[in-house]
Amino acid sequence: MKKAPILKGYTLFYLLFLYGPILLLPIFAFNDSKVVAFPLKGLTLNWFAEMAADQNLRTAAKNSLIIAFSVASISTILGIFAARASVRYRFPGKAPIMAMIMLPLVLPEMIVAMALLVVLLSLGIQLSLFTVIVGQVLICTPFAVAILTSAFQSLDRSLEEASLDLGETAVSTFRLIVLPLVMPGIMASFLICFTISFDEFIIANFLGSGKPILSVYIFGQFRFPAKVPSMLALGTVLVLFSICLLGVAEYMRRRGIAKAGGNNSGGLQ
Amino acid sequence: MAQSLGSEAKAGLKLISPTALYVIFLLAVPLATVLLYSVLTGGRGNVSLPVTGENYAEIFFHPKFAYLYIMFKSLMVALGVTFITVMLAYPVAYFVSFHVRPERKSLWLFLITIPFWTSYIIRVSLWFVILGYGGLVDQMLISLGITDVQLNIASYSILSIVIVLAHAYAPFAVLPIFVSLEKVDRSLLEAGQDLGESRWITFLRVTLPLSMPGVIAAALIVFIPTVGDYVTPELVGDGKEPMIANIIETQLLKLQNFPQGSAFAVASMLMVGIVSVAFVLLNKRFIGVQK
Numbered sequence: 001m002k003k004a005p006i007l008k009g010y011t012l013f014y015l016l017f018l019y020g021p022i023l024l025l026p027i028f029a030f031n032d033s034k035v036v037a038f039p040l041k042g043l044t045l046n047w048f049a050e051m052a053a054d055q056n057l058r059t060a061a062k063n064s065l066i067i068a069f070s071v072a073s074i075s076t077i078l079g080i081f082a083a084r085a086s087v088r089y090r091f092p093g094k095a096p097i098m099a100m101i102m103l104p105l106v107l108p109e110m111i112v113a114m115a116l117l118v119v120l121l122s123l124g125i126q127l128s129l130f131t132v133i134v135g136q137v138l139i140c141t142p143f144a145v146a147i148l149t150s151a152f153q154s155l156d157r158s159l160e161e162a163s164l165d166l167g168e169t170a171v172s173t174f175r176l177i178v179l180p181l182v183m184p185g186i187m188a189s190f191l192i193c194f195t196i197s198f199d200e201f202i203i204a205n206f207l208g209s210g211k212p213i214l215s216v217y218i219f220g221q222f223r224f225p226a227k228v229p230s231m232l233a234l235g236t237v238l239v240l241f242s243i244c245l246l247g248v249a250e251y252m253r254r255r256g257i258a259k260a261g262g263n264n265s266g267g268l269q
Numbered sequence: 270m271a272q273s274l275g276s277e278a279k280a281g282l283k284l285i286s287p288t289a290l291y292v293i294f295l296l297a298v299p300l301a302t303v304l305l306y307s308v309l310t311g312g313r314g315n316v317s318l319p320v321t322g323e324n325y326a327e328i329f330f331h332p333k334f335a336y337l338y339i340m341f342k343s344l345m346v347a348l349g350v351t352f353i354t355v356m357l358a359y360p361v362a363y364f365v366s367f368h369v370r371p372e373r374k375s376l377w378l379f380l381i382t383i384p385f386w387t388s389y390i391i392r393v394s395l396w397f398v399i400l401g402y403g404g405l406v407d408q409m410l411i412s413l414g415i416t417d418v419q420l421n422i423a424s425y426s427i428l429s430i431v432i433v434l435a436h437a438y439a440p441f442a443v444l445p446i447f448v449s450l451e452k453v454d455r456s457l458l459e460a461g462q463d464l465g466e467s468r469w470i471t472f473l474r475v476t477l478p479l480s481m482p483g484v485i486a487a488a489l490i491v492f493i494p495t496v497g498d499y500v501t502p503e504l505v506g507d508g509k510e511p512m513i514a515n516i517i518e519t520q521l522l523k524l525q526n527f528p529q530g531s532a533f534a535v536a537s538m539l540m541v542g543i544v545s546v547a548f549v550l551l552n553k554r555f556i557g558v559q560k
Contacts, residue, residue, distance in 0.1 A: 007364040014361050018384045018439055021395035024405075028398075082288040089281025097289045100297060106489075108497020108541065110514040114521055114534055115299035118306065122527070138296055141288065199388045202499055206522070215390045222394040222504065235391040242387050250379065 022239060029233040034226065047233035056212055057234070064198055064214035067129055071136040072194035078137065079144025079189055084178075086145075087152040098145075105142045109202045112138055117206055127209035135203040140193040147192060147253070151185025152178075184252040191249035195242055214238075303531040311528030324532035336516065336533075343513040344540060346427060347495040350434040354491045355484060357435070358442035362483075363476075365443075366450035378447065385440040393500050396433045400505065426502070426510035433501050438494065442487040449483025450476070485552040489545055496541050513537045 032044035051057060082101050086094065104112050116135050120127065155178065163173040179186075201215040208216060218234065221227040308320050328336045365377045384392070399405045453476055461471035499514035511519070513533065521530030 004364065004368045007360055007368060011361050011364045014357065014439075015380060017436065018381065021392055021399065021436070022384055022387060024395055024398070025391070078288040078291055082285055085281050085285035085288075089277055089284065091278040091281030091285070094281070094285075097285060100292045101288055103292070103296065106493055106545070108494060108514065108537070110497040110499050110517060111300075111534055111538055112296070114517055114530065115303045116295065117521065118527055118531065119299045119302050122302070134295060138292065141292070145288075195386055199386075199390070201390050206518070215388065218388070218390050218394065219500070219504070222397060228398060231391075231394070235388065235395075238391065239387045243383060246383065246386050 025232050025235045025239060028229060029236045031229070034229065047229045048237075050230040051233045051237075054230070057214075057217060060212035060214045060217040063129055063212055064204075067132055067136065067204070067213065068194045068197040070133045071140055071197040072190045074133070074137045075140035075144045075193040076148075076186060076189045078141050079148045080186065082141070082145045083148035083152050087149060087155075101145060102142045104138050109139060113203045113206045116203075120207070127207055127211075129208065129211060129213075131207045132204050132211075132213065135207045136197045136200055139200065139203065140196050143192055143196060144189040147189040148182070148185050151182040151188075155181055184255045187252040188249045191245050191252070195245050195249075199242070303534050306528050306531035307535045308532075309528045311526045324528050325536070327529060328532060328536055339511060339516055340513055340536065340540065342427075342510070343496055343537075344544070346430060346434070346512065347492050348544075350431055350438065350495045351488050351492045353431070353435045354438055354442045355446075355487050358439060358487065359446055359484070362443050362446035362450055366447055366453075378444070381443050382440045389437060390500065392437060393433055393504055396429070396436070397505055400429050400432070426505070429505045430501050430510065430512075433505050434495050434498060437501070438491045441490045445486035445490060446480060446483040449480040449486075453479045482552050485548050489548050492544060492548070493541055496537065496544075513540075 029047055030043050030045070031041055032046070033041040082098070085091070086098055113135060116131075116138070120131055125131065159177055159181070160173055163177045164170070168176065199215060201219060204213040205216050205219070210216075218231060221231050307324055308322065310317050310319060310321050311324070328340070331337070361381070365374055365381075369377055397404070457475050457479075458471055461475050462468065466474070497514050498512065499518065502510055502512045502515055514537075517530055517533045517537070520526050520533055524530075
């Protein structure tokens with residue numbers, strides 16, 4: 001490898017730019033001052049205490065967890081159907097169907113939210129956590145399909161054929177051979193969808209009709225300067241939470257690739 | 270295969286049907302509804318016949334071209350953000366692809382993508398704390414004696430919107446460029462230099478054209494969500510510089526004018542579509558060069 005000090009310096013600077021705002025989170029979450037300003041005033045856990053005592057915040061967090069869990073489950077299941085079908089079978093209309101499933105990746109989220117909202121309002125359906133789940137599944141499914149497609153692709157077809165030859169049915173082959181091998185991909189898909197849903201704002205805001213949901217709650221609170229320090233405390237917790245989930249997802253993904261005997265190229269096949 | 274194509278097709282369709290039905294009913298039908306509503310007559314909370322082109326006329330000929338201006342502004346902001354993001358990301362992708370040992374590459378990529386997975390709302394809100402009135406930038410400049418008034422950069426809406434969006438979508442741009450750089454045949458570069466070209470010329474004549482598909486992909490990935498971004502103009506721009514997403518929200522939710530809001534949604538989809546096709550055509554040109 002050739003040394004490239006300028007490029008390396010630039011890249012480190014770029015990382016600093018990327019991480020800069022996030023690094024502010026823990027600094028001011030522990031700072032004993034109502035104003036977010038340097039110089040720092042000393043350590044405190046008050047903001048975390050204020051955060052923990054906030055009843056609305058708890059409701060919002062609970063709702064967000066319910067939504068994220070449902071969305072991750074449904075998206076992953078829909079993703080399994082689509083990925084398995086597209087990897088394993090040839091059928092008419094495959095290209096347009098897959099394009100439709102992946103479409104939310106290339107549509108501004110606002111359009112997806114508004115289109116669904118127009119239909120829901122026209123049909124007179126009451127907005128609720130359920131409508132948020134329905135909308136977020138549309139956004140998360142393409143991610144699930146992408147992850148699961150690579151999991152199914154790295155699956156050795158001869159293992160399935162061996163199982164069928166040895167007298168297992170298609171269903172039991174799927175359960176005994178395919179499912180365990182793609183399990184890490186399923187876990188990774190679940191965790192990624194969970195993270196996306198947990199952070200998602202637009203659909204939560206417009207299809208939730210003001211129900212307390214974490215991202216919507218945070219969006220509202222940042223407008224009040226007095227609330228900012230406890231929001232930073234909350235942000236610190238959320239960032240740690242996201243990083244843990246992602247670490248697990250990444251570990252699962254790598255284990256899945258290793259299990260299937262593939263080589264790891266950083267998830268960029 | 271022992272199975273005939275017919276039964277394979279049947280099995281495939283059966284397997285994909287849950288997902289397919291989900292997107293047909295909850296994505297295709299709503300999008301078709303929006304398309305239909307956009308040519309109907311609307312009032313507060315109701316939609317009726319006759320079919321009309323008035324909603325689109327309103328977008329184009331509103332007094333002082335106010336709506337056209339907002340669409341143009343959204344387009345320019347998104348293109349600006351896309352350009353800045355891609356330019357900033359290219360050297361990073363190049364560094365990771367060419368100057369990092371292979372076993373360390375995924376670690377570097379992981380480091381670059383982590384911020385993307387942390388709450389978007391929190392990241393945008395943090396910029397409000399940094400750029401806003403009495404924010405960290407103001408404090409720093411005042412304590413350094415550079416200025417003695419609060420600059421409140423967040424009030425210069427467009428500038429702060431561009432900064433925040435360029436930051437939010439930065440990791441998106443690195444990955445596709447990295448992937449295309451990885452595919453560049455290293456022996457071509459050696460050949461170029463063996464034939465007496467400088468490293469810079471080799472980069473311009475070999476590496477850059479070969480990595481262009483990644484650059485175009487990165488541009489698309491950044492452009493599409495930034496055109497439709499709602500949060501940043503609302504929070505950082507203080508709602509003073511509404512973008513297309515904010516207009517759609519106003520029409521659909523606040524004014525309950527479904528046809529007008531739908532027309533805006535269709536117009537913005539068309540805008541995104543046209544620019545995306547232009548990007549893809551550019552990509553085709555570069556692939557053509559490779560052959």
